[in-house]
Amino acid sequence: MPGEEMVRVTAEELRNFITAKAVIGEPLDLGDKVVFSIARFGFAFGAGAGHGKESEKGGEGRGEGGGAGGGVDPIALLVVHKDVKGPGGVQLFPVTRKGMVAEVIETIGETIPPVIEQVASVIGERKKKAEEPEEE
Template sequence: MAENDFQTTVESLYQGINQFISSKTVVGEPIHLGDTIILPLVDVSFAVGAGAAAGSSKNANNSGGGMGGKINPCAVLVISNGSTKLVNVKSSDGLSKILDMVPDFVNKITGNSKAENATEDIDIDSVDV
C-alpha cells in the first residue's frame, strides 16, 4: 500500500515539473527594440523529493513530497546589426554594462545620434545663484 502511495506521489511531482520548467524558463522571451533583439538567459536549478512510510497507523496517507526551484539571471544575449554580444550579469559589472547600453538602444530606436543628444557641460562653481 505504501508502494502505491509513493508511486502516486512521485508521479504527481514529476507532472508538476512540466508546468514549472520549460525552454522559455532558461532563455526567456525575446525583447525587440528596433533592429535589436535582447534575449535574457537564466540559470535554473530544481530539486524533487518524495517519501513514504509503511506500517500500522491511524493515518492512511503516509507519503509526501516536495519540489523547489531557483532561477537566477546570468546573461543577456544582444543581437544587433548582424553582430552578437553576450553580456554577463552575474556580477554587478554586468548589470552596469546593460544599464550603460540602454541609451544606445533608445537612440537607435528613435533615430537620434549622439551629436543630437549632446549637452553643454556647465561648471557649477562658476554659476551665480
C-alpha cells in the same frame, strides 16, 4: 495522493515548466536589436511513503510526504543586432557577480600602476641625490 502518483504529477508539472523558453525567456524586440535574457535554474524533488507497526489500538501507522524546491538565477543578456550580420552582431553581457578573487585581481590591477610610478619616482629622486656632488 499516494506517493507514486505524487511523483508522477510532480514530474509532469516540471516537464511543463522546464522549457527553453523558461531558460532563455521571451525575446524583447527593440527595433534594431533583439534582447534575450538567459538564466540558470535548478530544482529537486522527492516523495516517500511508509508503513509503521500496528499500534496498541490496532490501527496501522502510515505516512506519506513530498517536497520540492528550486531556484532561478539570471546569467546574461544576449543582444542580437538585426542590421549587423555574423558574430559581430551578437553581444553577451554577463549579469552575474564576480567572485571575490576576480574582484581582488581587478582591484590590484587598477592600483599597481600608480604605486609603481610612485616607487619609481622615489627611487629616481634618491638616485639623483646620490649622484649629486657633496657640498663641502
